[in-house]
Structure formats: structure tokens, C-alpha cells
Amino acid sequence: MVEKYSFGIDPIPYHAWNNNKQQIAVTPNNQEIRIYQQERNVNDWTLRDILNKHDLRVTGIDWAPKTNRIVTCSEDRDAYVWKQGSDKKWTPTQVLLRINRAATCVKWSPDENKFAAGSGARIISVCYFEQANDWWVSKHIKKPIKSTVNSIDWHPNNVLLAAGCCDFKVKIFSGFIKEIEENFPITAWGNKGNTLGNVLCEFTNSPYIGGWIHCVSFSNDGNRLCWVAHDSSISVADVSHGSPVVFKLRTDTLPFLSCLWINHNAIVAAGHGCCPMLYSVDANNQIRLVCKLDRSQKKEGSGLSAMRKFQSLDRQAKIDNDTMLETIHQNSIKSIQIYSSINSTATKLSTTGLDGQLVIWNLNVNVY
Amino acid sequence: MAKNTSSTAFRKIDVDQYNEDNFKVDETMESLTPSSFPDEAEIISLISLGKSDEALINALKNAPFSTKNPQIKEKALRLTLKVLLSIKPSQIEEIVSRLDVEQIDTLMKYIYKGFEIPSDGSSAHLLVWHEKAFAVGGLGCIIRVLTDNKRV
Known part of the structure; x- marks a missing residue:
């Protein structure tokens, strides 16, 4: 069973849920962020608020579940942290990322005391709130990044930060802020993490270099990192058994734009193929396609038949052009979020894409 | 006021070269993979033995x-095209089914490259190859022809 919703014809590149999944923040591919509330009894959405502060297209939204704050970033090179007042109105605080190109992605850290924003300026800004000055301060991770940062993800330990870039590389940085954090937790990814910007690990997407990285994602326990790239591949790096091992699967579909761990052994990836795919990763890090989440089939009788063609010409005086895709999403899927989970295994996922649809997928837990 | 001219020469100026930290593909990566190339004599003899x-x-x-x-x-490229064109269309499917993913990707690269330098009847033959390779490798292997930096 899937639930389908539409918010108009504009693409929805990014979406984020609040903690109880009653409200969703989406951007209709412009400078606005819209907050909708789900009305279960009428199965519809009401527009609660429009957050309109950015000057250019919004490129990232993240909603912190515990502290109920929204962080957004945009092509106007700024980020805003939105807080809800007692009157339910959202008020923005500007965060200067100090970059000279568009921001491309933004993520709260798991403890929600800092966030990171990637940008086209080959910089990741790690921002934290400074009580004394009542101000968000941004610090830069700069050095070995050679191209636009497309995607970032925090390690569950609140310190490590993975970044996937257009220079075909995935890097794991330390996002350690000495002003607000005391000691650096030891992880299997390396122990050079006590200085912001230190590179702990670096992976190249392929021996043939091709394929910029679209999305990176840490698993729940933080020992596995998954990324998808433009050469239609999906890769996993694993440090469960000591030094990192990388396994890569070249798929036969169009490139994925987004990937997400749904439990320790399974990934859902979706992208230009318009269909979310479920992959499993076994103990030897072999990646294997389990199934497509989208099991819809093309409507009966949509095949080309001469009779149908002339029938339609006769009845409607036009040729029946069926341009619908077989999948539920009619255009590329840009983002995947977990909608509900039990014991750190996702049971429902939500996807939005360039067709302006929000689809909520039920995961059959028995499959993997 | 800027003068409107029909000159398009300015479009060919490589502005990136003036950017001091512009992106370059890592040279160290390239030296990692040893250079190999097919042995012409061996392949020719395999073809003549019928082991295409x-x-x-x-x-x-x-x-x-x-x-x-x-x-x-x-x-x-010439050598691989020679091999591809020496194989009869009826055998193609069977041979493609024996290649692994990496070889399918490379095959697809040669097929596209072969379209660039058509000879008499070669494109029709390569289209048959393309159909069979696509049936196994899917859209992914065409995407990899487009994205991979390492060209054939």
C-alpha cells in the first residue's frame, strides 16, 4: 500500500518532517518553504505557514525532531534557523555561512547542537550557536575539497561528517567543534578527529574516476557508509571489521539521487529511474537488489494497437498519446526520508520528486 | 556601452585557467592502474582460429x-572493432551473456566509439551489438559510457 499526495505541479526537491510526522516542510522549487499539516480525517493537507525569507531557490531543509527547529539553506548563500514561538509563528535567524557560491545541502547533527551546510564554494560550513553573542557561528572545512559538495551526512556520534562531492570523492571529516564539545569519541573510521576538518577517510567512486556523488548516508550504528553516484552505482564502505572495505555495485538503472539506510543491512535508493529500489548488504558487504518498492504496472491495454489508435482518432479527433510512466512517481525522485520506524528499522518511507508528488511507502519488513 | 559584434572567439577562451584553484583530476589515481593494451598478434590469431x-x-x-x-x-579501437564486426549477428547474444558487468561497460564504450567512425555496414552491425549489450547492461551501462573519465 502506498499513499500519494500532490502539492501542485511544481517540483518538490526537498522535504522534511516534524517529530510526530503531522507536519511537513517542502519547498516548491523556489525561495519559499511551505509547512503543511496533515488532516487525517479528510485525507488532505492544510497550509500552515509559508516561510519566505530566502532570496533564491531553497536547496536544503532539515527539521530537528527534538528541538523543533528548521534549518534551511539556499542559492542566496545564506542559511536560516527557524524557531517556533508560543504563537506558533516561525521566526528566522540568519546564519552567515561565509561562502561565495550557492549552498547545496544542510543537515542538523544528531544532537541538534550544530549543523553543517555544503556549498558550491568547495566548503562545508559547520555552524554552532554561541550563547555569549546570541549568534550562529560558522566554521569552515575547506582544504582537500576540490569541487561542489553535493551531499553531507552526520555520523550518529555527532562528530564525524561524510561528504559526497563533484570531484568523484567521498570523504569523512571531523566536525568537532572544540568550543562546544569536550572529547572526541573513538570510532573505527580513525582517531584524527579532534580537529575540525581533519580527513579521516577518503574513497574514490570508481577506478575509472567517473561519476560525481549524489548522496551519502551513514548507517544507524555508524559503521557503514553508503553512497550513490552518477555512474548508476551504489557503494558501501564498512569498518565493522577493522580497516574500511568498499564494495560497489554497478546497476542497470538510471543514476540514483538519494539513498538511505532503513536498517543495518538494507538500503533504499531512488533517483532518475523514478522507482525506489531496495538493496540488501550482507555480512561480506555484497550489495544485492532485493526488489523494487514500486510494484505498480502499466494500465491494461495501453499498448499500441492500430484499432485503438483509429478509435481514438474517431472519437476525440486526436491521437491518444500516453506519456505516463509505469511508476507512481512521474519524474526523478530527489529525496527520501524515514516516515516511521520500529527498533531502528524503517517501516514507512516518504519520497518527493520533480513531479510534485509526495509518496509514502510501506516497507514489508519480512523482505529483508 | 559594449559593442555588439558577431565575433564568437571570446567563447573559446578557457576562463578556468585563470582560476588558481580550479579542479584537476587527481594524477595519482591515473598512475595507480597500470597501462595495458591488447596484443594485436594474439587477437588476430584468435580470430583466424574462429575463436572470436x-x-x-x-x-x-x-x-x-x-x-x-x-x-x-x-x-x-580499430582492433576491437575488427573483432566486433567479425562476429556474426547470430552469435552476439551468446557471447554477450558470457561477459561480466565490467566487460559489458567496456563493450558499450567501444560500440559508441564505433558509431563515431562508421565504415561500410558497420553501424548496422554495431546496432545489433548495442541491442544485446543493452539487454544485459540496461540504462546503467549507457550512463557509464557518458560519465566515465577513462575513455577507450
């Missing part, structure tokens, strides 16, 4: 990705 399938696998395995020498690439 072995000749193809040999050519695909030793595709000269890492070399910068255009002559070696050109030579390998």
Missing part, C-alpha cells in the same frame, strides 16, 4: 584506459 569470443574478451580486458597516448587508443 575469446578474442573479444581479451580485447575488452586489456582496453587501454589509463594511457594518454592517442595512437595506442586508436589502435586498440
Whole structure:
């Protein structure tokens, strides 16, 4: 069973849920962020608020579940942290990322005391709130990044930060802020993490270099990192058994734009193929396609038949052009979020894409 | 006021070269993979023995990705095309089914490259190859032809 919703014809590149999944923040591919509330009894959405502060297209939204704050970033090179007042109105605080190109992605850290924003300026800004000055301060991770940062993800330990870039590389940085954090937790990814910007690990997407990285994602326990790239591949790096091992699967579909761990052994990836795919990763890090989440089939009788063609010409005086895709999403899927989970295994996922649809997928837990 | 001219020469100026930290592909990566190229004599003899399938696998395995020498690439391309065109359309499906994912990707690269230098009847033959390789490799292998930096 899937639930389908539409918010108009504009693409929805990014979406984020609040903690109880009653409200969703989406951007209709412009400078606005819209907050909708789900009305279960009428199965519809009401527009609660429009957050309109950015000057250019919004490129990232993240909603912190515990502290109920929204962080957004945009092509106007700024980020805003939105807080809800007692009157339910959202008020923005500007965060200067100090970059000279568009921001491309933004993520709260798991403890929600800092966030990171990637940008086209080959910089990741790690921002934290400074009580004394009542101000968000941004610090830069700069050095070995050679191209636009497309995607970032925090390690569950609140310190490590993975970044996937257009220079075909995935890097794991330390996002350690000495002003607000005391000691650096030891992880299997390396122990050079006590200085912001230190590179702990670096992976190249392929021996043939091709394929910029679209999305990176840490698993729940933080020992596995998954990324998808433009050469239609999906890769996993694993440090469960000591030094990192990388396994890569070249798929036969169009490139994925987004990937997400749904439990320790399974990934859902979706992208230009318009269909979310479920992959499993076994103990030897072999990646294997389990199934497509989208099991819809093309409507009966949509095949080309001469009779149908002339029938339609006769009845409607036009040729029946069926341009619908077989999948539920009619255009590329840009983002995947977990909608509900039990014991750190996702049971429902939500996807939005360039067709302006929000689809909520039920995961059959028995499959993997 | 800027003068409107029909000159388009300015479009060919490489502005990136003036950017001091512009992106360059890592040279160290390239030197990691040893340069290989197919052995012409061996492949020719395999074809003459009728073992075209072995000749193809040999050519695909030793595709000269890492070399910068255009002559070696050109030579390998001509040789691989020769192998591809020597295989009868009826055998193609069987041979394609024996290749692994990496070899299918390389095969697809040669098929597209082959379209660039058509000879008499070659494109029709290559289209049959394309159909069979696409049936196995899917859209992914075409995407990889487009994205991979290492060209054949």
C-alpha cells in the first residue's frame, strides 16, 4: 500500500518532517518553504505557514525532531534557523555561512547542537550557536575539497561528517567543534578527529574516476557508509571489521539521487529511474537488489494497437498519446526520508520528486 | 556601452585557467592502474582460429584506459572493432551473456566509439551489438559510457 499526495505541479526537491510526522516542510522549487499539516480525517493537507525569507531557490531543509527547529539553506548563500514561538509563528535567524557560491545541502547533527551546510564554494560550513553573542557561528572545512559538495551526512556520534562531492570523492571529516564539545569519541573510521576538518577517510567512486556523488548516508550504528553516484552505482564502505572495505555495485538503472539506510543491512535508493529500489548488504558487504518498492504496472491495454489508435482518432479527433510512466512517481525522485520506524528499522518511507508528488511507502519488513 | 559584434572567439577562451584553484583530476589515481593494451598478434590469431569470443574478451580486458597516448587508443579501437564486426549477428547474444558487468561497460564504450567512425555496414552491425549489450547492461551501462573519465 502506498499513499500519494500532490502539492501542485511544481517540483518538490526537498522535504522534511516534524517529530510526530503531522507536519511537513517542502519547498516548491523556489525561495519559499511551505509547512503543511496533515488532516487525517479528510485525507488532505492544510497550509500552515509559508516561510519566505530566502532570496533564491531553497536547496536544503532539515527539521530537528527534538528541538523543533528548521534549518534551511539556499542559492542566496545564506542559511536560516527557524524557531517556533508560543504563537506558533516561525521566526528566522540568519546564519552567515561565509561562502561565495550557492549552498547545496544542510543537515542538523544528531544532537541538534550544530549543523553543517555544503556549498558550491568547495566548503562545508559547520555552524554552532554561541550563547555569549546570541549568534550562529560558522566554521569552515575547506582544504582537500576540490569541487561542489553535493551531499553531507552526520555520523550518529555527532562528530564525524561524510561528504559526497563533484570531484568523484567521498570523504569523512571531523566536525568537532572544540568550543562546544569536550572529547572526541573513538570510532573505527580513525582517531584524527579532534580537529575540525581533519580527513579521516577518503574513497574514490570508481577506478575509472567517473561519476560525481549524489548522496551519502551513514548507517544507524555508524559503521557503514553508503553512497550513490552518477555512474548508476551504489557503494558501501564498512569498518565493522577493522580497516574500511568498499564494495560497489554497478546497476542497470538510471543514476540514483538519494539513498538511505532503513536498517543495518538494507538500503533504499531512488533517483532518475523514478522507482525506489531496495538493496540488501550482507555480512561480506555484497550489495544485492532485493526488489523494487514500486510494484505498480502499466494500465491494461495501453499498448499500441492500430484499432485503438483509429478509435481514438474517431472519437476525440486526436491521437491518444500516453506519456505516463509505469511508476507512481512521474519524474526523478530527489529525496527520501524515514516516515516511521520500529527498533531502528524503517517501516514507512516518504519520497518527493520533480513531479510534485509526495509518496509514502510501506516497507514489508519480512523482505529483508 | 559594449559593442555588439558577431565575433564568437571570446567563447573559446578557457576562463578556468585563470582560476588558481580550479579542479584537476587527481594524477595519482591515473598512475595507480597500470597501462595495458591488447596484443594485436594474439587477437588476430584468435580470430583466424574462429575463436572470436575469446578474442573479444581479451580485447575488452586489456582496453587501454589509463594511457594518454592517442595512437595506442586508436589502435586498440580499430582492433576491437575488427573483432566486433567479425562476429556474426547470430552469435552476439551468446557471447554477450558470457561477459561480466565490467566487460559489458567496456563493450558499450567501444560500440559508441564505433558509431563515431562508421565504415561500410558497420553501424548496422554495431546496432545489433548495442541491442544485446543493452539487454544485459540496461540504462546503467549507457550512463557509464557518458560519465566515465577513462575513455577507450
